Amino acid sequence: MAADEKAVSSLELQMPTEKEDARNGYLLDAQQLGSDVGSLKTAADGHTILIPQPSEDPNDPLNWSSWKKHLVLLSISVVAFLPDFGTAMGSVTQIPQAKTWHMPVATIQESVAINTMLSGISGLFVVALSNYFGRAPVLFWMRLIVIATVIWYAAAKSYNSFLGARILVGFFVGVGQSGGLMWIKDMFFFHELPRKINIWSVFIISSPYLGPFMASFVIWRLSWHWVYWIYAILNYAVFIIIVLFVDETFFDRNLAIEKQPAWKSRLLRLTGFERHCRYSFIEALSRPLIAVSKIPVIIITIFYFLNFAWTIGVNATIATWLNKYYHFDGESTGLFYFAPITGCILGAISGHWLHDFIGSLYMKRHYGKIDPEARLYIIYGASALTGTAVLLLGQALQHKWHYMAVAVLDAAQLIGVNIISTAVNAYLLDAYPEAPGEVDAWIVVGRTMGGFMATYIDLPWVEKQGAGKVLGIQAAITWSSVALVIFLQTFGKKLRRWQGPMEFPSAG
Template identity: 25%
Template sequence: MTAAIDFEAIPGNSHLVNFNEKKKDGDRQGKIVFIPTPSDDPDDPLNWTPLRKWTAVACVLVYTLGACIPTAAIYSVLPNIEANTTITLSELNNGTGYMFLFLGIGCLVFQPLALQYGKRPVYLFSMLATAMICVWPPYTKSNGEWIASKILQGFVGSSMESLPEISMSDLFFEHERSFALSLYGLTLLCASFLAPFVAGFISEGQGWEWVMWWCAIFGAVCFLFLFFFMEETNYDRKLKVDATTGEVITLASRQQQLGSVFTNIDEVMGHNSKADQLGEKNESQSNAMDASSHTDDYTENVNIVNQTSNVEVVNSNYYAPAYHGTKTYWQKLSLFSGRRKKFLLQHYAFAPFLMVRFPVVVWAGFLYGSSLVWFNVLNATAALILGGSPYNFSSSIVGVAYLSPTTFSVILFFMSGMCSDWLKVRIALWRGTGLSKPEDRLWILLLYCILGCFACILWGVGAYYEIHWFGLVFGMGLLGGCGIFAIASSATYVVDTYKELDTEAMVVVILIRNCMSFAVSYGITDWVTDLGYKRCFISVAFLCLAANLTFLPMVFFGPWIRNRQKHMYWSMVDKYRKLGMH
């Protein structure tokens, strides 16, 4: 059956914690609800075994490495390129600006293609095309050729900007999502920082041309890995509801593969006692097959039709699932398993423009974009500051300095990923009703406000006063690592709020982000030259602080905005579901 959407539901609000039991000490015991609700199909990405799921994650991260490394490898060798060509440093930075612009514009083409024909073929094409284009830059002799090569590289590599976030949301539940997206953000940042590190040594030993040729070789290896291990995550989820109990029939209730639809909240929060663990183990063993026989009105059933229109009421006593096992290895390698039966490409292409009407999406793009602005300022000045007087670092040593932001990215990953998921669950528990809001995660940005401002001043003002190189490298690391806060926060905020149209929303986020990056990359050289290090980076520090503090208005006004636009949003969802898009 196709049930009606509840237009009064506020997008993003969910009952993440269900209070249905009491502990021995009298306190209520909360259990995390799996959102979105998994089906009873073993090929549903939410039901994949841990090995299958983490193999898919590994493939997304390998693709991210293969597409990202060529975009960042040249940063530490820009002076070498300037010395060996007729292209000036300003023109080189302008070219990278065009690349970032088309990393955003390309999403308008490849994201609809991924929804129409599947994510796997888009990933494979993007990886192979990136590897091939990396062969071109060493042969460029003019500014026009340089810009053309960067535009094409940005266009074919644009899938790395928005598709991995959607793949992660395909695989993980709401309370796990920030960790997965932070893992993607960590890979993105580490690739961006380690590439110049390695490139510096390659440039000194083999020449800067080999930097791009090695990127081409690495991209080809990544393509082969993805071809044999990446599978499609596009999935048309169909839910079965028991006519007697009103509960969703899941794979857990049929095969004991996932346990209960609920996960014990103490287990997730890390506070189980040994007695509780033993009790839960015994209870799960005795009740796993009876998970679908409870009669409580579980909170995951509230607004279930808003999650998917494919809801069917069945009698569990006579219901026989049509699924007879998971796909074979060769079926997983198919390039057509994610293809839509109806041709809807024009609707997929136009949908992102309608998502611009939602302030939540626009603000997330601004937050993500502002973080990339500071990243570009750092990259554009690293070789200039460390390679100039009084430090006089060689290109290889400038590359070594990029180990600092790599290290800080790993450290801050645990704060942005694990703490964000922890915070979301903890606030839902603290409310006492189990209600969770997308804005709950945004409080993690307080750390970004403090650390980002401090890092900008240490890097730029420190360079002006020619402090010891360790202070600069520390500031460089802290500024680069802080970017993971914005990556995780903006992506999870959008996906948590508009999960049903998250793919279209992320296109808008990335387009805004990359337009901001292009604008700054195009003028960064003049900005630093005209203002000098001290005034430039003091202004950068307080712009960074002001940009990140905008999360406070979103925390307080975001729920009101989402409530005001709920009818507009669910009307879009209803329209696209009737077309067969979602």
């Protein structure tokens, strides 16, 4: 039993499964059960029911010490930080690269779009392989491939060589973003999930801004090649973190303690020589396909596609507009990125409290229960903020408002997007607790496909029609997409009951 848990009674009580909780609502408040609480384990407050109930096995990740859980969480978060960090550096390096290779900036930008797309598609393979080989081995070996090839970026002598590096690294670098929910779900209880998702999510959302921030200063003092040498060094440093701290989190709760595989060595688990997963290869590959057959998963993927696309579009082109309209050099562009980074931080801080606050209000009105759809309420305000920021940002660029207005609006957009990101991840994780990796992979597909599309179309679109009109259309799309959230809050629970939980082939 974890150190912060305690039994609240010795009476017998049959706990519902997580699938039943997702269907009927999660009961978190033990006080709602009166005296009939059974031998339920609760959090340190004595009344928050632990979902799922941890086993008595000390190897159960739910029973790990807090420091070990958070070391693994931070390790996965840092890994998740690197893909978009490396991709977004291209929004700054594409200008000097175009001069080096005597090519249009729009052509160089294609490498950014392709890298973004591949990092999303690869997530489906990451999750499938993680269910066969284990979470940790897939992370270890894919990151090993990345560090073996990432120096290709910096050493590239031509655009075609650089594009080849983008393609190869893009496919393997997505591990950590795709499947991150698997790790979080394995280690933390239901009531802890929004805050842990928020931590992991802020690393992902802030990475496309910290990448150009760093790249701008490096180009100002050195050259674009050094941007990618530094990126290679960061990848090697993160690989060392993986080796030092990451452990396998897969734990089959359907097996009795006496039937659980023996835990021998962390390094053997990390490299896959000690394997705990029990799915066949075909069974593991089928899971992402079964997940996308669920209507709420499809709707959230589309919703996130329509929201996140314009965030990536703005980020991929902002350095070009700052240079064109405001004559920013590398130093000025780098300093500008303090604005979106601040927006990410404010979004994470506010989300840390807001998600739990809204959940608590919902439970008070529903007798200690919370439905997955309750996670979506926060999206209304966040989408209003995001859409308004995009609309005004277009006007700011179109009419060349002061660059500080551009900075504030860029930050405001990121506050909303950060809150939305945690909400959609928490919703699908609550709705389908049996498939954390699979729903995460499809959310990443929505985000990266949106980024792929926006990176391709934004620069020529704005040049043709102007920032005011283009970003106004994007704001309208952001607001209109809220109709999908209204649909889910109205019919989501009925849809989930009608389609049922995700039924995967049994592990053997």
